[in-house]
Amino acid sequence: MVARPTRRRTVPFLFAAAAGLAASVALAATLTGRGPAPTPSGPAPAGLVTRFDDEASPPSAAGEVSWRTFWVLCWDAYAGADRFETRTLTGEGASPRLTVRRDRCLRIEAAAGASPPAAVDRERALLLASQQGQLAVQVRAVLAGGHRSEWSQPVAVGSG
Amino acid sequence: MADRRALFTLAVAAAVLAGSATVPAGAGAGPSFVDPTVTMVRGADIHLGSLVYVGPFATLMAAAPIHIGDESDVQDSVLLSALRGPVTLGEQSIMAHGSAAKDGAEIGEAGTCPGGAGHCPSFVGFNSEVDGGIVERDAMVLHLARVGPGVRIPSGRKVLSGKNVVTQAQVATKTAPVTEADRLFMQGVIEVNVAFARGYSQLAAEGPSNVRGINVDPGGTDFNPARDLPTLAGVPTRDPAFRSRIIGDVRLADDASSARRLVLDSLRADEGEAFQVGTVDAMGTNVTFHALEHTQMALGDHGRYGARAIIHGGPALSATTRSGSSLTLGASAVLFQSQVGDGVTIGARSLVQASQLPAGTVVPPRTVVVDGAVAGAVEW
Known part of the structure; x- marks a missing residue:
């Protein structure tokens, strides 16, 4: 059983620098996961937690702030894991495309805009809520010999 | 390309x-x-x-x-x-x-x-x-x-x-x-629908009647290897002559006779996850219900669904779509990845997304509700 992701919004919405994850989440490769599903070799990765990283520019001459919110999903270390795979799910179905990653965090730009400062929080909340109906992510571990763990429960992108 | x-x-x-x-x-x-x-x-x-x-x-x-x-x-x-x-x-x-x-x-x-x-x-x-x-x-x-x-x-x-x-x-x-x-x-949507193009083509190649009426989903993917039949009042049913498309593990409370009021509607569970549809009091044409693996969908009894209404599951467990009894969904209205209580009315051409609405809620026509709050109007 996978622990439910817990909200851990570490950065309040202000002019925060991106948390140095960008380099570590570079996608190593993608592959297509069609065909019969192999028997999982262990439980799903645990300790899934989410947070938001926010970036914003100072107000422009027109008085608007350009802002971006990144949704970050991290999970615990997995004994024997050589790497991890993630896949996306939409309201239409599960994508057959898998992404291979060596680190234990995923960072996705989930909302962006240019708004008067007083409107930023409202627009950000609306766009993040709209995002939750669209996309979710699952993760599994790849062990020595190519064996795979169970998939984690899907976590909605934009959820905190 | x-x-x-x-x-x-x-x-x-x-x-x-x-x-x-x-x-x-x-x-x-x-x-x-x-x-x-x-x-x-x-x-x-x-x-x-x-x-x-x-x-x-x-x-x-x-x-x-x-x-x-x-x-x-x-x-x-x-x-x-x-x-x-x-x-x-x-x-x-x-x-x-x-x-x-x-x-x-x-x-x-x-x-x-x-x-x-x-x-x-x-x-x-x-x-x-x-x-x-x-x-x-x-x-x-x-x-x-x-x-x-x-x-x-x-x-x-x-x-x-x-x-x-x-x-x-x-x-x-x-x-x-x-x-x-x-x-x-x-x-992701493109990749899933490309898989549908292949899967339904394969299904049709095996027998043209497989892609008509009440029938199985394509199966054959790692996320949905099996093909499932809908059930009507608990009876697994395959009826290629049926006037609506009901695909995969859709579980209708109505029996085959009552379900005949569904005309030109599309109820799809093509990825094999069961969804429950309570008794239907009325359903217009071109209504779409769609859900997938990992998403639970459960609709209560005595539902009334206007023409071109849409009920759609979301991509995660937190995105369960559920309604209590006596839901009224107006024409062209959309209930998306939300949970609503008994006796809820959603007006024509309104959107309810990522929301939880208590029993008795009335959403006026042409209203956008996201995360439980009115986010604006449908302007046309």
């Missing part, structure tokens, strides 16, 4: 054709699938690329040509109406359930893709409409929104739900940037 742009002309000579067949594979890229319930008018002017999926009860009217590019999908009850001008869907165009493109509309054909890629998706959401407008590559029109004649939604922008964009100047105020999450979403 330029070398894959050879388009196939459907060999449809009749002025009106209902019940097309699977489009054969071409250019070595893979088959396209047209659900047999699709209505095509002047089908000789309808040109389909490869790996296209055209869902149940879509209507394609081609007084002027209709082009649908490779890896595009035209989902349930979509209207492509080329009565006063051509309709063009470029490669990887997504027309979500109930959406429409009319008279000169162009989607996913012009514009640019992130990083200079040669192709990328574009999206038109549930019950939205592009009426003579242009939606460029890497652009989106969210649910129940509209793009009017002559308006161009540029690459990298998305029209917000419910907005009606009728002048180019309004693009700045009624759109937001497309994000990385949006692009992953669109790419």
Whole structure:
């Protein structure tokens, strides 16, 4: 059983620098996961937690702030894991495309805009809520010999 | 993908054709699938690329040509109406359930893709409409929104739900940037529907009646290896002659006799996850229910569903779609990844998304509700 992701919004919405994850989440490769599903070799990765990283520019001459919110999903270390795979799910179905990653965090730009400062929080909340109906992510571990763990429960992108 | 742009002309000579067949594979890229319930008018002017999926009860009217590019999908009850001008869907165009493109509309054909890629998706959401407008590559029109004649939604922008964009100047105020999450979403939808094009084509090849009426889902993927039959009042049912499409593990409380009130509706659980539909008191035409693996959907008894209404699951457990008893969903209304209590009424052409509504809630017509709060109006 996978622990439910817990909200851990570490950065309040202000002019925060991106948390140095960008380099570590570079996608190593993608592959297509069609065909019969192999028997999982262990439980799903645990300790899934989410947070938001926010970036914003100072107000422009027109008085608007350009802002971006990144949704970050991290999970615990997995004994024997050589790497991890993630896949996306939409309201239409599960994508057959898998992404291979060596680190234990995923960072996705989930909302962006240019708004008067007083409107930023409202627009950000609306766009993040709209995002939750669209996309979710699952993760599994790849062990020595190519064996795979169970998939984690899907976590909605934009959820905190 | 330029070398894959050879388009196939459907060999449809009749002025009106209902019940097309699977489009054969071409250019070595893979088959396209047209659900047999699709209505095509002047089908000789309808040109389909490869790996296209055209869902149940879509209507394609081609007084002027209709082009649908490779890896595009035209989902349930979509209207492509080329009565006063051509309709063009470029490669990887997504027309979500109930959406429409009319008279000169162009989607996913012009514009640019992130990083200079040669192709990328574009999206038109549930019950939205592009009426003579242009939606460029890497652009989106969210649910129940509209793009009017002559308006161009540029690459990298998305029209917000419910907005009606009728002048180019309004693009700045009624759109937001497309994000990385949006692009992953669109790419995921393309990949799933390409799998549907292959899966339903295979199903049809095994027997044309397999893709008619009440029937199995395609199965055959790692996320849904088995094929499932719907059940009516607990009885596994296969009825290719049924007037609606009910696909996969849909569990209707009504028996076969009561279910006959469902006409031209599409209830799809193509990824094998059961969803429960309580008794139906009324259902208009072109209603769509769609859910997938990992998503629970459960609808209470005595539901009333207006024409072109949509109920859709979301992508995660937190996105369960559930209604209590006596839900009234107005015509063209959308209930998306939400939970509503007993006796809820959602007015015509309203959107309820990512929300929990207590029993007795009344959502007025043409209202956008997101995360439990009114986010705006449907402006058209």
